[in-house]
Amino acid sequence: MTIAEIMPFSVLLPLIGAPVCAMLPGRRLPWLLCLIVVPGSLVIAGMTLDAALDAPLQYAFGNWPPPIGIAYRVDAANAFVAVLLAGIATALLPWARRSVNDDVPDRQGPFYALFLLALAGLMGITMTGDVFNVFVFLEISSLASYGLIAYGRDRRALLAAFRYLIMGTVGATFLLIGIGFLYIMTGTLNMVDLAERLPAVADTRTIDVALAFIIVGLALKLALVPLHLWLPAAYTYAPSFVSAFLAATATKVALYVMLRFIYTVFQPDLAFVILPLAPILLALALAAMLSGSWKALFQEDAKRVLAYSSIAQIGYMVLGVGLVTAAGLTASLLHMFNHGLIKAALFMGLGTVAYQAGSVRISRMRGLGREMPWTFTALALAGLSLVGLPPTAGFISKWYLINAALDAGQPWLVAAVLIASLMAVVYVGRVLEAAFMQPRPTDAKAVHEAPLALLLPLWLMVGANFYFGLDTRLTVGAAEAGARALMAGSGG
Amino acid sequence: MTTILSLFNYWAVIALMMVGYYCLIAHGNMIKKIMGLGIFQTSVFIMFISAGKVLGGSTPILREGVTEYSNPLPHVLILTAIVVGIATTAVALALAVRIQEAFGTIEDDQLSEADPEDAAGQ
Numbered sequence: 317m318t319i320a321e322i323m324p325f326s327v328l329l330p331l332i333g334a335p336v337c338a339m340l341p342g343r344r345l346p347w348l349l350c351l352i353v354v355p356g357s358l359v360i361a362g363m364t365l366d367a368a369l370d371a372p373l374q375y376a377f378g379n380w381p382p383p384i385g386i387a388y389r390v391d392a393a394n395a396f397v398a399v400l401l402a403g404i405a406t407a408l409l410p411w412a413r414r415s416v417n418d419d420v421p422d423r424q425g426p427f428y429a430l431f432l433l434a435l436a437g438l439m440g441i442t443m444t445g446d447v448f449n450v451f452v453f454l455e456i457s458s459l460a461s462y463g464l465i466a467y468g469r470d471r472r473a474l475l476a477a478f479r480y481l482i483m484g485t486v487g488a489t490f491l492l493i494g495i496g497f498l499y500i501m502t503g504t505l506n507m508v509d510l511a512e513r514l515p516a517v518a519d520t521r522t523i524d525v526a527l528a529f530i531i532v533g534l535a536l537k538l539a540l541v542p543l544h545l546w547l548p549a550a551y552t553y554a555p556s557f558v559s560a561f562l563a564a565t566a567t568k569v570a571l572y573v574m575l576r577f578i579y580t581v582f583q584p585d586l587a588f589v590i591l592p593l594a595p596i597l598l599a600l601a602l603a604a605m606l607s608g609s610w611k612a613l614f615q616e617d618a619k620r621v622l623a624y625s626s627i628a629q630i631g632y633m634v635l636g637v638g639l640v641t642a643a644g645l646t647a648s649l650l651h652m653f654n655h656g657l658i659k660a661a662l663f664m665g666l667g668t669v670a671y672q673a674g675s676v677r678i679s680r681m682r683g684l685g686r687e688m689p690w691t692f693t694a695l696a697l698a699g700l701s702l703v704g705l706p707p708t709a710g711f712i713s714k715w716y717l718i719n720a721a722l723d724a725g726q727p728w729l730v731a732a733v734l735i736a737s738l739m740a741v742v743y744v745g746r747v748l749e750a751a752f753m754q755p756r757p758t759d760a761k762a763v764h765e766a767p768l769a770l771l772l773p774l775w776l777m778v779g780a781n782f783y784f785g786l787d788t789r790l791t792v793g794a795a796e797a798g799a800r801a802l803m804a805g806s807g808g
Numbered sequence: 809m810t811t812i813l814s815l816f817n818y819w820a821v822i823a824l825m826m827v828g829y830y831c832l833i834a835h836g837n838m839i840k841k842i843m844g845l846g847i848f849q850t851s852v853f854i855m856f857i858s859a860g861k862v863l864g865g866s867t868p869i870l871r872e873g874v875t876e877y878s879n880p881l882p883h884v885l886i887l888t889a890i891v892v893g894i895a896t897t898a899v900a901l902a903l904a905v906r907i908q909e910a911f912g913t914i915e916d917d918q919l920s921e922a923d924p925e926d927a928a929g930q
Contacts, residue, residue: 451892452888452892478903481900481903482841482900485845486845492889500859505885
């Protein structure tokens with residue numbers, strides 16, 4: 317079998333694993349199944365990235381050649397995102413065991429089945445070369461995430477899931493409307509084929525409207541300000557494992573799809589011309605960076621702090637896109653990967669706190685730094701990465717973003733990036749200050765350091781933040797290749 | 809007049825879409841929101857399906873004496889989309905049931921009272 321023939325299994329493994337997992341009894345078996353399926357998916361995604369760096373791979377389902385059949389088409393950009401997805405999922409699993417036992421006390425089969433479905437959906441979105449297929453996988457992953465969020469222990473998780481469902485479905489339906497217009501005008505759903513046929517009908521109002529619907533729909537999924545309202549509650553009340561997984565992956569995939577539509581389907585000379593997309597994205601990115609960071613300053617719940625910080629970080633990624641340069645795109649892809657690492661580490665840290673102390677409200681975390689030094693040191697180091705201090709992964713992507721802004725002749729954007737980073741110092745600092753500086757309330761119950769089963773994966777993830785801050789060959793190389801592949805459009 | 813009549817299917821789609829979307833936004837009751845969402849999605853399905861009609865074309869089944877067929881692809885796509893829509897409605901209804909059990913209400917304004925911090929975040 318060639319690598320192109322193995323490639324679809326990175327999606328199929330979790331997809332087939334999900335129904336099996338749902339039927340498994342108890343708590344250990346479903347987790348063990350995930351432990352086989354998800355790393356398998358990662359290995360295949362890694363092999364795919366390795367091959368896709370040279371030339372795009374294509375696999376036609378049922379041997380129907382595109383544009384008639386549905387094809388997976390993987391170049392450096394989507395292989396990079398696929399590795400991020402499967403990598404985060406794999407790294408989270410050893411940690412998930414204890415944390416999920418705490419959040420989902422009995423019968424974890426359905427829970428892990430939803431997790432596998434969400435992963436399969438996200439992987440499918442990244443791999444596919446068919447726009448309708450994107451919609452279907454988007455809905456698979458979204459429906460699974462609504463279910464996962466509703467597993468949260470707090471009853472408000474149900475409300476968060478419902479509100480996310482309403483907004484998410486509206487977003488997906490907007491995407492479907494856009495895809496419908498594209499199909500009506502061109503008669504094809506294959507991305508490469510669309511790219512060839514679109515210029516001929518580019519002057520019509522229908523295509524303008526299609527692009528607008530697609531961008532708005534994806535912005536909803538991406539939680540780009542002002543369409544971010546579903547995100548804070550969803551991340552706050554979801555089980556710790558789900559927060560970590562979704563925060564590190566779901567919004568990144570939505571951004572990837574947006575890039576794919578802008579760069580491959582519409583092509584930049586069309587997308588940025590028929591709509592004033594670059595200034596819109598820049599303005600929204602700035603709004604997201606500043607308002608997200610600002611709101612994060614005043615939250616009482618540490619998970620909500622991170623949720624608002626995610627909104628701000630999405631702003632950084634969109635900022636790179638709004639620059640409309642290869643360097644900006646590289647920075648955007650790079651931050652997508654690095655922010656996945658950062659947020660996974662931070663949410664894992666808070667999940668560990670929640671596991672030991674039962675709450676992640678900042679007022680309840682006072683003095684915990686001395687009770688749980690390993691956990692909070694890990695949180696502090698991951699926080700450094702979020703702020704963007706060298707030698708962390710967060711520094712690398714901000715460095716590339718700032719350079720891209722300077723190259724694009726927009727030095728004032730650097731100021732915005734720095735202001736948002738300073739606010740990050742404050743909101744991360746607030747959590748750490750409470751944990752390390754303030755005394756433990758005398759009436760608080762005793763809390764001990766977390767077990768090794770939670771600490772070890774957490775420290776591995778923190779280590780990854782530093783590793784990818786020092787050795788950037790893989791991340792920068794793949795991000796640059798991904799940006800080139802996107803820029804080359806259908807020709808590449 | 810001819811524009812209105814020849815594009816009748818699109819006007820119907822727009823009307824349905826607005827009805828559904830208004831229902832989704834204006835109502836605080838979760839069941840009504842779900843109904844609005846259903847109408848909203850259905851309008852998009854109709855848009856796809858009506859776009860597949862070829863004037864003078866017959867049903868897309870291979871048989872003698874017929875050379876012109878309607879485009880079957882949108883129908884197939886929408887079959888998938890309908891399944892997605894049903895799954896969404898099912899999940900939404902299941903959540904509404906759980907919310908009713910946990911909070912004793914499915915009205916948005918009463919839920920906001922039960923949950924002041926979240927309402928501020930919205």
